[in-house]
Amino acid sequence: MTVTPDADKKAAVQNFAQGLDIEGRSLWVDVRARFLRNRAAVTSLIMLAIIGVLVIVGPMLSPHEFDAINWGYMTGAPNWENSHWFGTDTLGRDLFVRTLMGGRISFMVGIMGALVAVLIGTLYGTTSGYVGGRLDSFMMRILEILQSFPFMFLVILMVTLFGRSIMLIFIAIGAVSWLDMARIVRGQTISLKGREFIEAARVSGTRPFAIIKRHIIPNVLGIVVVYASLLVPGMILFESFLSFLGLGVQEPMTSWGALVNEGAQSMEVAVWQLAFPAAFLVITLFCFNYVGDGLRDALDPKDR
């Protein structure tokens, strides 16, 4: 017995299917939807945006310069009338502007560090993972050796030798940040390598570098983004740590670590000098961590 659906039933099914308005949902649409559902992550992202805007335009709103000394208002408490909104430091410099200027350094270092990590880590990891064999084990050995260094101390050694400068911090951060990234990307690459579409590309004669560029890198991008967002707070901490010890940015420029250090020395008499920079630093770190966690959950919902 053959089933021959009559014409109007067929038409009805087709109409229904058209009415459904099925759209192809790409991975990124899914990710965005899942991320937006995560309230903590979205709040953190908004907070970060606010801090980011504040850091960029904030110093222009204040009538004070970050290195101008107000001789009549040293270690002054927060005050609306003379527009020292966060008070002044022990030298009479406006803390609102200084905190935000420090924020510029912190954000710059964080984002630069993450970029360097993404660039070097992705290249190193994909190459090592895709080529495999001897080269892979050699490259991984190098990574292992680098990873067991106490890097902070090597950086301090470099500061000792070459003097203090912001450039050195960038180099140092670039040197440390990519190690874990490379390892993670390598693992992903190896699991991708055996998949059919890579084999198909290889069989059709695509060069290894082109395969890495066109097929591997786009597929590891998700995990790279997640890891980069989790790296940013690490980089900010790294810079703040150095600046706290007086080995990072130099006066009159400042950063959150340097401000926390100055604040800690005068917290008995002027608690706001510690409170504002520390609060900015902690809130920023907190938000970056939540955004990173949210991204991870959004990109990899089974890994919870």
Add this chain to the structure above:
Amino acid sequence: MVQYGENQNMLKFIIKRLAVAVPTLLVLITISFFLMQAAPGSPFTGEQNLPPEILKNIEAKYNLDKPLWQQYLYYLRDLSKGDLGPSFKYRDYTVNDLLEQSFPVSLKIGAVAFIVTVVLGISIGTFAALKQNTFLDYFVMALAMAGIVLPSFVIAPLLVLVFSIMLQWLPAGGWNGGRWEFMVLPVAAMAIMYMASIARIQRGSMIEVLNSDYIRTARAKGLPWRVIIMRHALRPSLLPVISYLGPAFVGIITGSVVVETVFGLPGIGQHFVNGALNRDYSLVLGLTIIIGALTILFNAVVDILYAVIDPTICYQ
């Protein structure tokens, strides 16, 4: 017979692991040494220019007039005898003298902080896993999150502010030969951050282990919880924590620099910072190598410990 084979594999693994540690250390020493050579200026270019003859004598004394490779070999030779050379800033001291005074302080405080971190971190994590999704669990985990975003250089001043200045319970700094009340705040400042991380890791892995079949079997045959946790669940749940011990160790050593600065402790951290500010090459180089050697050794020990708990690792 099987036992014998396993032991042999373990031995092979340990030897292999230690064999990696040696070249690592050598690379560290070499990088550090040549970084030092690449630095602009010599440690003796000070405010006043020394007469050339005196400069020459000084350079001869410290072997700075020899070719580079010879200096390197000299340094390696001295190093193998445990001699880290003279300090360039504290003229009457060798680096070894400075280390002898300061290392015990750092070792004591670091060891206490590390033990506190690991023991409390594991206990808190296990506890939170057992009371999963109760108020206690959330409270502990919120605390752990706070611990993760509060770096040592924020926690240390805050602890001083609360416990020394406001409450006046504990001294704000100093060492006094390592009396306990002088150690509480520094240890807390070093331990909190990594304790929080370990607690989070331990909670996650403990939950996973508790959901596994063999734990269900153990419960089904009527074992009390205490026995299940201690004899069956704890050991496998420790693996992720153990692989985190290496980074935690490095972090605590690094944090000790901040903590020693904030509390004014006479440990190697202070020498490190002052050495860097004074550009005391040999002191910082010596300290880097010591800390590097410790780290590398510790990482090797952690890997071996991991293999002892999870012997399958030897076969990879």
